Amino acid sequence: MFRKVLVANRGEIAVRIIRACQELGIPTVAVYSEPDRLALHVRYADEAYYIGPAPATESYLRMDRIIQVAKEAGADAIHPGYGFLAENADFAQACRDAGITFIGPPPEAIRAMGDKVQARRTMMAAGVPVVPGTAEGITDEEALAAAETLGYPILVKAAAGGGGKGMRTVHSPEELPRALAAARREAKAAFGDDRVYLEKLIHPARHVEIQILADEHGHVIHLGERECSIQRRHQKLLEEAPSTAVDSDLRRRMGEVAVRAAQAVGYTNAGTVEFLLGPDGNFYFLEMNTRLQVEHPVTEMVTGVDIVKEQLFVAAGRTLRWRQEDIRMKGWAIECRITAEDPFNNFLPTGGKVTYLHEPSGPGVRVDSSLYGGMEVSLHYDPMVAKLIVWGETREEAILRMRRALEEYRIGGVRTSIPFHIQVMHNDAFIAGRLDTRFVERLFAEPNTLPREPQVVAVAAALIQRERERRTAIRLKPHRRLPSPWRWAARLEAVRP
Numbered sequence: 001m002f003r004k005v006l007v008a009n010r011g012e013i014a015v016r017i018i019r020a021c022q023e024l025g026i027p028t029v030a031v032y033s034e035p036d037r038l039a040l041h042v043r044y045a046d047e048a049y050y051i052g053p054a055p056a057t058e059s060y061l062r063m064d065r066i067i068q069v070a071k072e073a074g075a076d077a078i079h080p081g082y083g084f085l086a087e088n089a090d091f092a093q094a095c096r097d098a099g100i101t102f103i104g105p106p107p108e109a110i111r112a113m114g115d116k117v118q119a120r121r122t123m124m125a126a127g128v129p130v131v132p133g134t135a136e137g138i139t140d141e142e143a144l145a146a147a148e149t150l151g152y153p154i155l156v157k158a159a160a161g162g163g164g165k166g167m168r169t170v171h172s173p174e175e176l177p178r179a180l181a182a183a184r185r186e187a188k189a190a191f192g193d194d195r196v197y198l199e200k201l202i203h204p205a206r207h208v209e210i211q212i213l214a215d216e217h218g219h220v221i222h223l224g225e226r227e228c229s230i231q232r233r234h235q236k237l238l239e240e241a242p243s244t245a246v247d248s249d250l251r252r253r254m255g256e257v258a259v260r261a262a263q264a265v266g267y268t269n270a271g272t273v274e275f276l277l278g279p280d281g282n283f284y285f286l287e288m289n290t291r292l293q294v295e296h297p298v299t300e301m302v303t304g305v306d307i308v309k310e311q312l313f314v315a316a317g318r319t320l321r322w323r324q325e326d327i328r329m330k331g332w333a334i335e336c337r338i339t340a341e342d343p344f345n346n347f348l349p350t351g352g353k354v355t356y357l358h359e360p361s362g363p364g365v366r367v368d369s370s371l372y373g374g375m376e377v378s379l380h381y382d383p384m385v386a387k388l389i390v391w392g393e394t395r396e397e398a399i400l401r402m403r404r405a406l407e408e409y410r411i412g413g414v415r416t417s418i419p420f421h422i423q424v425m426h427n428d429a430f431i432a433g434r435l436d437t438r439f440v441e442r443l444f445a446e447p448n449t450l451p452r453e454p455q456v457v458a459v460a461a462a463l464i465q466r467e468r469e470r471r472t473a474i475r476l477k478p479h480r481r482l483p484s485p486w487r488w489a490a491r492l493e494a495v496r497p
Helices: 011-023 040-044 063-073 089-097 107-114 116-125 140-150 176-191 248-264 296-303 307-315 395-408 418-425 428-432 439-445 454-472 485-495
Strands: 005-007 028-033 047-052 077-079 154-158 168-170 196-200 206-214 220-232 235-241 269-277 283-289 332-339 356-358 365-369 384-392 410-412
Touching (some): 005 063, 011 365, 028 040, 063 077, 116 196, 116 248, 116 283, 140 196, 206 248, 206 283, 235 296, 248 269, 332 395, 332 418, 384 395
Parallel strands (some): 005 077
Antiparallel strands (some): 154 168, 154 196, 206 269, 235 332, 269 283, 356 410, 365 384
8 A cells, every 4th residue: 555645635525535544544645725724634634735825726736846745745646636636637647757656547548538529439439329419629610510410409518628617508500609609718718728519418318427446457347326417507516326317227237338438448446427318218428537526425325335445445556346246326325515605696606714613413424524613715716615415225314314414504604505405405306306407497497496685594594593592492590490300200290190
């Protein structure tokens, strides 16, 4: 196993990786920017090194600085987490060149799947079903002709993109030129590459993904599916495993295709193959995320597989400890991404100081968090500050448990997405499992849901909390003793016939 692991990330995922290393007896190294000097991952790691000011381009995206720190600290492996450098093939190659193990797939696999156009070509060659669309980056004139062939509505997508960046939905020929220009601008700014391609919009569709694990000895398995249809602007907000739309036969077929996709690019370590599932039961390759996913805990909860530890074992050259026949999905898990955003104001990112924090607990409840009381939530990075995950024997129990956990969750000083998640847990369509990628749009379109005035919501929440305290608190008056319960028991005994 490794002598020391550097975690090239921040927030809850850095804490998650550090904990896994600690349980395996591996010393850890944290890196941090100026706003993160008091962050939780800095406190938990065995060592911590400053790498730059707040902007990610000057800190968490500094490949040279991170590798330099790894050498100074004596770390022989780097775990990138997700985001930042996690899917950067150049960083994986730089680690290899420096003699440091990159805990993730080889750079060749990252390159093959990172370019969405190339990934589509690779998948088609491997016999993996893909969404109908153009096979490579196209000009505006070619896009107009291709759109007529595909039929509207269509999606304009960035060739080097992901996470909803450089993506536009187009419903008519008149909208296409403007959408192409906007997608190209956004893709250029986010990825330094303005190439785009077109895909037929599958609607209504579910976003279902398959978790895979692969070692360096040719073994590839899948850990079942995750339902990720609840998303806004192509950003996931809530995930669950398994999916209400997937039975054992469909799970087997999707899993086999995901394994084939991984084998086609010589994939190793943990990864996720994402699919669109149509209303007719047909599924199509969407993309492959060559890293640990944000939503990996729901798979861990239903399979019992610690995916981060498996990443470490595989990167160290070990054979997978699991065979496909060992994987069984038990119960149901749901994850809510807790973000520092105002759901009543178009999910505007919020910052501020955490003045109060109470995290839920109890049977089947897990909190992956980077928060603590007194912490400053920065606006420089992704707004997700925690993940709340619950497990239940059935989906119904998981929903009820999530309701209870969300009601217990208290974060003072910062507006969060918790009220939105409570709304989802009480939504009839969600409870019935009627999901697709337009779920959130319909939720916000419903009357009397998610009121837009945060002041009204804040007052209502305060009144509800006050009423709960009034009903449940024992209020003691000064210099007055409570009556003894034994005295009341004696009186009851005396009046019994």
